[in-house]
Amino acid sequence: MALAGIQIYKLLPQTNCKECGFPTCLAFAMKLAAKQVELDACPYVTEDSKKQLAESAMPPIRLVTLKGKAGEARAGNEVVLFRHEKKFFNRPGIFIRVADTAADEEIAVTVGAASSYAVDYVGMKLGLDGFAVEAASGDKARLAAVVGAVRAATGLPLILVGRDPEVLAAGLEKLPGEAPLLMGADGSNWEAVADLALKHGAALGLSGASLEELAEMAVKAQEKGVEDLVLHPAAEGLGASLALNTQIRRLALKNFRPLGYPTISFTSGGGPAGRDAVAAAQAVCKYAGFVVLDRFAPELVYPLLVLRENIYTDPQKPIQVQPAIYEINNPGPAAPVLVTTNFSITYFSVANEVEGAGLPAWLVVTDAEGMSVLTAWAAGKFDAASIAKAVKGFGVAAKVDQKLIVIPGHTAVLSGELEEELPDWTIRVGPREAVDLPRYMKEVLV
Amino acid sequence: MPVEIPKDSWPGAVNTVTLGATGDQGGSRTSTVTIGGERSLPFMHFESPMPHRPAIAMEIAPARPADWSAVLLEAWGATADDPGSWARACEEAGADLILLQFGLKGSGDEPVSADFAVAAVKAVLGSTGLPLVVVGPGQAEVDNSILVPIADATKGERLVLGLCEEGNYRTLVAAAMANDHLVLGKTPMDVNLAKQLNILMSDMGLGRDRVVMDPTTAALGYGIEYGYSVMERLRLAALQGDGMTQFPILVTPGAEAWKAKESKVGEGTPAEWGEWRQRGMNWEALTAVSLVEAGAHVVVLRHPESLRRVRAAIDELMASETA
Numbered sequence: 123m124a125l126a127g128i129q130i131y132k133l134l135p136q137t138n139c140k141e142c143g144f145p146t147c148l149a150f151a152m153k154l155a156a157k158q159v160e161l162d163a164c165p166y167v168t169e170d171s172k173k174q175l176a177e178s179a180m181p182p183i184r185l186v187t188l189k190g191k192a193g194e195a196r197a198g199n200e201v202v203l204f205r206h207e208k209k210f211f212n213r214p215g216i217f218i219r220v221a222d223t224a225a226d227e228e229i230a231v232t233v234g235a236a237s238s239y240a241v242d243y244v245g246m247k248l249g250l251d252g253f254a255v256e257a258a259s260g261d262k263a264r265l266a267a268v269v270g271a272v273r274a275a276t277g278l279p280l281i282l283v284g285r286d287p288e289v290l291a292a293g294l295e296k297l298p299g300e301a302p303l304l305m306g307a308d309g310s311n312w313e314a315v316a317d318l319a320l321k322h323g324a325a326l327g328l329s330g331a332s333l334e335e336l337a338e339m340a341v342k343a344q345e346k347g348v349e350d351l352v353l354h355p356a357a358e359g360l361g362a363s364l365a366l367n368t369q370i371r372r373l374a375l376k377n378f379r380p381l382g383y384p385t386i387s388f389t390s391g392g393g394p395a396g397r398d399a400v401a402a403a404q405a406v407c408k409y410a411g412f413v414v415l416d417r418f419a420p421e422l423v424y425p426l427l428v429l430r431e432n433i434y435t436d437p438q439k440p441i442q443v444q445p446a447i448y449e450i451n452n453p454g455p456a457a458p459v460l461v462t463t464n465f466s467i468t469y470f471s472v473a474n475e476v477e478g479a480g481l482p483a484w485l486v487v488t489d490a491e492g493m494s495v496l497t498a499w500a501a502g503k504f505d506a507a508s509i510a511k512a513v514k515g516f517g518v519a520a521k522v523d524q525k526l527i528v529i530p531g532h533t534a535v536l537s538g539e540l541e542e543e544l545p546d547w548t549i550r551v552g553p554r555e556a557v558d559l560p561r562y563m564k565e566v567l568v
Numbered sequence: 569m570p571v572e573i574p575k576d577s578w579p580g581a582v583n584t585v586t587l588g589a590t591g592d593q594g595g596s597r598t599s600t601v602t603i604g605g606e607r608s609l610p611f612m613h614f615e616s617p618m619p620h621r622p623a624i625a626m627e628i629a630p631a632r633p634a635d636w637s638a639v640l641l642e643a644w645g646a647t648a649d650d651p652g653s654w655a656r657a658c659e660e661a662g663a664d665l666i667l668l669q670f671g672l673k674g675s676g677d678e679p680v681s682a683d684f685a686v687a688a689v690k691a692v693l694g695s696t697g698l699p700l701v702v703v704g705p706g707q708a709e710v711d712n713s714i715l716v717p718i719a720d721a722t723k724g725e726r727l728v729l730g731l732c733e734e735g736n737y738r739t740l741v742a743a744a745m746a747n748d749h750l751v752l753g754k755t756p757m758d759v760n761l762a763k764q765l766n767i768l769m770s771d772m773g774l775g776r777d778r779v780v781m782d783p784t785t786a787a788l789g790y791g792i793e794y795g796y797s798v799m800e801r802l803r804l805a806a807l808q809g810d811g812m813t814q815f816p817i818l819v820t821p822g823a824e825a826w827k828a829k830e831s832k833v834g835e836g837t838p839a840e841w842g843e844w845r846q847r848g849m850n851w852e853a854l855t856a857v858s859l860v861e862a863g864a865h866v867v868v869l870r871h872p873e874s875l876r877r878v879r880a881a882i883d884e885l886m887a888s889e890t891a
């Protein structure tokens with residue numbers, strides 16, 4: 123966390139020599155705290171003070187970037203415990219585990235499907251971030267072959283999981299110029315793995331069951347010169363992992379440097395159905411920087427990607443679309459005019475239904491400050507006047523020969539006033555939910 | 569390397585509330601559910617033990633619901649035809665309590681009536697020993713017209729009666745106080761609105777052990793982030809000592825999740841959404857578990873398999889202690 127002016131002042135020479143261009147050291151310190159001047163302007167700062175000031179300027183949680191052949195996954199740089207305090211910044215990377223003991227075809231199928239997976243959520247294209255290749259065979263040649271095969275199939279960043287430094291090294295040889303994450307260092311082997319990470323420019327993952335263990339390894343790895351660390355609190359059960367991840371986030375935000383790194387969570391595919399989804403959801407909500415899933419399945423991945431999007435949206439800014447008239451399925455002059463608001467979730471639930479049903483329509487999206495239909499209506503941002511303004515402003519009348527407007531069923535009460543605002547239009551009240559729109563358009567609107 | 573674990577200590581606590589009353593307490597329930605009482609954020613056992621676990625309510629309707637997803641109706645089968653057998657099936661599936669949700673319709677196409685509603689409540693109370701939450705369709709007048717007779721007919725059971733909103737709280741609070749019941753206050757996703765309603769209800773003399781609040785939630789993908797953050801903020805305010813935010817929280821992830829297209833329908837959906845049933849259960853369970861971790865005391869669910877998944881998660885969250 124950044125230091126306040128008075129704390130910075132204590133690190134300055136306190137001689138008020140004015141060479142920096144300010145009358146006193148305190149005045150200079152205040153400017154530094156406000157990031158309006160550079161420390162270099164004072165020629166007399168000691169090396170020790172410089173170091174302390176540099177450290178204090180560092181983010182409380184280091185930004186760690188994994189680089190693949192194509193694409194990156196970033197974690198860290200978070201500044202709050204609760205999203206409402208500001209926002210969460212770097213969406214946790216979601217990785218799929220691939221064990222090198224699996225058959226070649228199985229690996230090819232999983233990697234092929236997972237790396238090309240893309241799903242649309244309110245107009246955003248969501249996908250996975252990479253793969254965690256596990257050296258389960260213990261065989262150098264096998265791991266290298268599998269890493270090579272995965273790399274040939276996808277450019278996404280990789281995590282190499284394994285405890286034997288020699289085996290990991292064989293995998294790393296296949297990833298020149300990349301910054302993968304090496305996962306598998308613990309109290310017994312961390313030094314050798316740290317050397318590997320240094321040699322290859324990889325990030326180093328540290329596993330430990332307690333904060334003491336993790337902090338101790340982290341400090342030693344730092345001393346060795348490894349900068350990009352990822353912590354793996356190896357806890358059994360959701361309760362323990364929630365506690366450890368919360369403690370790490372709290373300590374990091376209090377500037378406890380040894381734990382100022384992103385964390386990683388592994389969900390085991392074993393256990394009762396659905397357990398992995400729940401564990402991964404907890405990791406997404408509660409502070410993980412990377413999440414490794416044991417299997418790839420769209421019905422598991424899609425809800426997790428949506429949850430991640432929701433938790434990481436800016437609480438001050440609802441996701442919204444541009445107010446405009448949208449053309450769905452090439453509407454002609456006979457197509458109906460539908461009205462909705464510019465909250466992304468609202469817009470896409472309507473647009474997707476109509477588009478999916480293959481029906482042509484003009485969709486008028488009003489400026490409701492990114493609020494849903496009922497929220498905007500309750501807040502006075504979606505009323506007869508704003509609908510009329512949009513209809514006139516977007517020149518809708520010139521596009522159709524049948525002047526028919528359909529409003530959302532939830533705002534049926536608006537129809538009277540809207541008739542007054544738009545006297546030459548026919549106002550129809552549509553169904554309440556977008557799912558029922560296609561049937562309504564086919565059966566009622568003819 | 570020694571690490572000093574930062575522990576928050578808070579001046580405030582969540583109210584402790586018991587739902588349902590057994591024979592010797594003046595009701596007829598065979599079990600009761602006690603929620604609340606925390607002095608820390610959810611599951612931070614290392615700061616202060618969590619005195620009661622979050623509870624799971626299963627939602628049922630007085631008649632087979634027309635608008636529920638086929639996945640749900642298939643899971644409950646014929647038991648969903650009648651509220652008594654449905655409630656019993658929920659108890660067998662492991663529910664902690666039952667939430668009976670009325671709509672605007674009674675039997676057939678008739679509007680819901682007091683007689684119809686009282687009969688349904690009696691059927692549920694007769695067939696299960698679990699505590700019961702009874703919720704009206706959410707229109708102040710209709711809610712009052714069925715909930716007051718229900719309150720009168722079940723004196724002493726410590727039912728939870730909802731929805732208590734700005735428009736009808738006087739009537740419902742009076743009915744609850746006269747008959748030894750609790751109320752469920754509902755406000756639309758806003759900390760200040762929740763406080764305001766709690767103040768109004770408390771001003772009528774309703775005890776702190778008789779209110780559960782529903783600050784409104786939304787499903788995964790449909791605004792869960794708003795509900796999630798409002799709950800976190802309510803819990804923080806409660807711990808900081810703001811008395812009018814200290815009521816335990818009930819939310820309805822089941823109803824919200826199964827309204828979402830992702831859970832509700834299996835046809836005409838993108839292939840990237842994956843297998844329908846598993847997707848639906850994930851949708852409900854993930855919505856619910858996220859809200860439990862944000863501070864929910866009661867989550868209301870719809871599918872028996874999600875019940876199992878959420879219960880397993882709560883078991884893990886309650887069991888684990890770290891050194």
Ligand code: B12
Pocket residue numbers: 440460461462463465467468471472492493494495496497498499500501528529530531532551552553554555556557559755756757758761784785786790791794
């Ligand atoms: C999330 C939410 C919020 C969020 C805002 C989210 C946003 N960006 O809009 C927040 C927390 C900020 C919020 C605030 C408020 N909210 Co609010 N909120 C909700 C909530 C939970 C979900 C809304 C949502 O996103 N729905 C999903 C979208 C997709 O739905 P939709 O836009 O209606 O679209 C659907 C249909 O309308 C239809 N449709 C849409 N367009 C069209 C077009 C046509 C032609 C057709 C046919 C159909 C159609 O298809 C869609 C899918 O089916 C609802 C309760 C609930 N569970 O529904 C309350 C709710 C909408 N809020 C409500 C209220 C009162 C408010 C506040 C006024 C409270 C307050 N006093 O602070 C404020 C107003 C905002 C302000 N002053 O800034 C009330 C409205 C009551 C009413 N009937 O008037 C609701 C219903 C809660 C309640 N039960 O009381 N809210």
Ligand code: SF4
Pocket residue numbers: 134135136137138139140141142143144145146147148150163164165166167
């Ligand atoms: S140059 Fe350095 S020592 Fe001199 S006044 Fe400025 S801050 Fe103080």
